[in-house]
Amino acid sequence: MPSKTGSHISRAQQMRVLEGFAPVPDGLLLEHGGRIVEGRIAYRLAGIPGAPVVCVLGGISADRIVAVQERDTGRGWWEWMVGTGRPLDTRVHQVLSIDYLFGPGESRGAVVNDTRAPAASDAATVPLVTPLDQAHTLAAVTDALELDPLCGLIGASYGGAVALAFAATYPEKLLRACVIGAADSSHPLATAWRVVQRRIVQRAVAVGDEAGGIALARVLAMTTYRSDIELQQRFSGPPSITEEGLRFPVEDYLDHHGQSFARRFTADQFLCLSQSSDLHVIEAEHITIPVTLVSTDPDFLAPRWQMEDLARRMGDGHQLVRVSSLHGHDAFLTDEARFSEIVKDFVVACGAAAGQGS
Amino acid sequence: MPSKTGSHISRAQQMRVLEGFAPVPDGLLLEHGGRIVEGRIAYRLAGIPGAPVVCVLGGISADRIVAVQERDTGRGWWEWMVGTGRPLDTRVHQVLSIDYLFGPGESRGAVVNDTRAPAASDAATVPLVTPLDQAHTLAAVTDALELDPLCGLIGASYGGAVALAFAATYPEKLLRACVIGAADSSHPLATAWRVVQRRIVQRAVAVGDEAGGIALARVLAMTTYRSDIELQQRFSGPPSITEEGLRFPVEDYLDHHGQSFARRFTADQFLCLSQSSDLHVIEAEHITIPVTLVSTDPDFLAPRWQMEDLARRMGDGHQLVRVSSLHGHDAFLTDEARFSEIVKDFVVACGAAAGQGS
Known part of the structure; x- marks a missing residue:
């Protein structure tokens, strides 16, 4: 029980x-x-x-x-x-x-x-x-x-x-x-995007910035979740030019999601589920x-x-x-x-x- | 002259x-x-x-x-x-x-x-x-x-x-x-991909790994240059499981291009041309x-x-x-x-x- x-x-x-x-x-x-x-x-x-x-x-x-x-x-x-x-x-x-x-x-x-x-x-x-x-x-x-x-x-x-x-x-x-x-499996482009996400996290962990790395990895993940046309409709327009550099309208949206995610995930949890997605393989013929x-x-x-x-x-x-x-x-x-x-x-x-x- | x-x-x-x-x-x-x-x-x-x-x-x-x-x-x-x-x-x-x-x-x-x-x-x-x-x-x-x-x-x-x-x-x-x-301009999804690339480079420069950052940024850029179907045709298949972690077939291709690029570009050169792409705006009506x-x-x-x-x-x-x-x-x-x-x-x-x- x-x-x-x-x-x-x-x-x-x-x-x-x-x-x-x-x-x-x-x-x-x-x-x-x-x-x-x-x-x-x-x-x-x-x-x-x-x-x-x-x-x-x-x-x-x-x-x-x-x-x-x-x-x-x-x-x-x-x-x-x-x-x-x-x-x-x-x-x-x-x-x-x-x-x-x-x-x-x-x-x-x-x-x-x-x-x-x-x-x-x-x-x-x-x-x-x-x-x-x-x-x-x-x-x-x-x-x-x-x-x-x-x-x-x-x-x-x-x-x-x-x-x-x-x-x-x-x-x-x-x-x-x-x-x-x-x-039935991850295709290589989806895998490539996740490989980059995992490398971002691994590099960040190596320099003691786990949360920053997870947030940036999630920002990249967010670019794969919607469509170019939706983002164009919501976030077109010029960047602000700040003392820290350019900041484009879409960045507020991306960073909000990146930071929320980083508050919930550790690097190991993210790395595990991210690579789990890439390890997915099933045989279509086995499904009855x-x-x-x-x-x-x-x-x-x-x-x-x-x-x-x-x-x-x-x-x-x-x-x-x-x-x-x-x-x-x-x-x-x-x-x-x-x-x-x-x-x-x-x-x-x-x-x-x-x-x-x- | x-x-x-x-x-x-x-x-x-x-x-x-x-x-x-x-x-x-x-x-x-x-x-x-x-x-x-x-x-x-x-x-x-x-x-x-x-x-x-x-x-x-x-x-x-x-x-x-x-x-x-x-x-x-x-x-x-x-x-x-x-x-x-x-x-x-x-x-x-x-x-x-x-x-x-x-x-x-x-x-x-x-x-x-x-x-x-x-x-x-x-x-x-x-x-x-x-x-x-x-x-x-x-x-x-x-x-x-x-x-x-x-x-x-x-x-x-x-x-x-x-x-x-x-x-x-x-x-x-x-x-x-x-x-x-x-x-006539960069759409926000293209900009988002380049924003992540630039952040990768900036983070790498901050820890003294300029070439590694440029190579990884280029790996991400490569994911935007081809198509999911092409990569599927060329690089499908399971990863090798190495002592350093997983390595997928597409990674050799991506890393080859990332490393070639990193030998040619400094961080400043990459950041400049990358953000230049995002600053592109022309008025269609001005073209005669x-x-x-x-x-x-x-x-x-x-x-x-x-x-x-x-x-x-x-x-x-x-x-x-x-x-x-x-x-x-x-x-x-x-x-x-x-x-x-x-x-x-x-x-x-x-x-x-x-x-x-x-």
Whole structure:
């Protein structure tokens, strides 16, 4: 049984928020070698006890709080999508999420490496944890909670990679997946952008400026999340010429996000999840449960050609939903109208698959 | 008269290569304030003396050696485009080019700033030199050489920005321009990528690792020059897992270019030309001579929408040539078949404009 950190039930809705830690089976083998020891995954399950469960996984900066419930403070990372009366309605479904292992949340674990040579640098000490490894930790959560197969798993960005790995590996634990902004692997341009981000952080750590390096790496990441046209519409105009040099309108936006991110992530957490994105590889042919792929155009990180190619190789029983949005890769976070419809449709399909009708 | 650094004539072709320095008029006012003093622009004019002159300007890493002639060593940056029997034939046209002011070539100058407050940091001491300022130095070269109006000016990337500024400012010195991969300004995403590049360099300089910073900045720049599909075709595959960390196939390519670049550029030169790209602004309505705009799709730095918008605002008498190439922004350097045709067509139009017929 999981150890529980909190649980409360709302009288009006019979809503329960169950939070806790699920143990990772000791010695769980990682995809690139090494074993997890003393692992625990922080989870959160919100909704009516007994209702079918949909798991929701976001990008590397997302955590288990998808949307807040009463007593929560702050905001969830997908607030408008999940909750009472929202597209993924917690009166109908329970919503499960987790903190990623080695990310900034409360999941914890250590890697014991029996075979690899001693690490020569800090970079090499960052665990090689893939989206498949994260999928194993999600399986550990569903086992600990003794859940029926998930009726749905919605994963976006890094969470989309985890969702694909989970769908390929645990078809008995999942009826249907919705994968937004993720393909079967990272393409080399996306990897190149992340390589530069990691080098920025490594160089900054070497001179004792971890937060500055993480912020700048996130600034670079932000350039891959939206589109050129959106940024043109929002941030065109001349720079100010200051005593410190030029400052362009887009820099305030970028720096705001860079600094927020740096307050939440350590270098090791960032390096781990960043390289995890680049280690994502699944075999399309291994996916037997139905998957809804959602491709935004443009999306620099999961471009249309790559998701179309994946859809083609997955074959029948799957679906590719095409979205056009200037919000690019991040459209799932910002384009409420379009993504509400997509998730509503997916939830209907989940309900049908779970034998509820629609 | 310019001081000459070299001149030689080939007997067979009566080909002359004239190299020298043209003085920048002392006190030349820069677009963002300050005056140039002791400025000299390194030029190179190759071809049959008296033949009509086409000027060719490349990106920030290009210099006045567009293509080598006999006695030259090394290679020019657009070798297959310019020379005997090539699309821009030096038996028919003389080819002029320059080293950019404050770039890594032999052009020199200092900025006297009468009005700006003392600079607070190294960043602010980098001269604010715009493509328009570079256009003024090209005008100084044509004046020093007492040339007739240029029959053509082909500018690509940064050189395209300079070409647009020259066309808008010196219509009496130019009959026709060909602008490849440049629009009327830098859009905020392109600027954001360059902002990150400059910050990488500034941070590296601060810790005494100038070359490492320039190389990493160039690695980031390289991610904006090609396309995701091209990199996928050339560099897909898993990383090696080394004692220093992961190493992806694309990294060898990126690092090769980063390190080559770092051997040629100082931090100040890179910062100056990088921010110069972001300071580029011209008014489409000011361009009265005919311009051929060449837009590659995809081109992250001068996207199709931006060049179409520029073409629309320039109105009649201009032309937009659309190219599709996985080589992206760099297609003008790699796609010989397509760009040979474009330059041949442009040269024919130049000849017609210069009264030569075609």
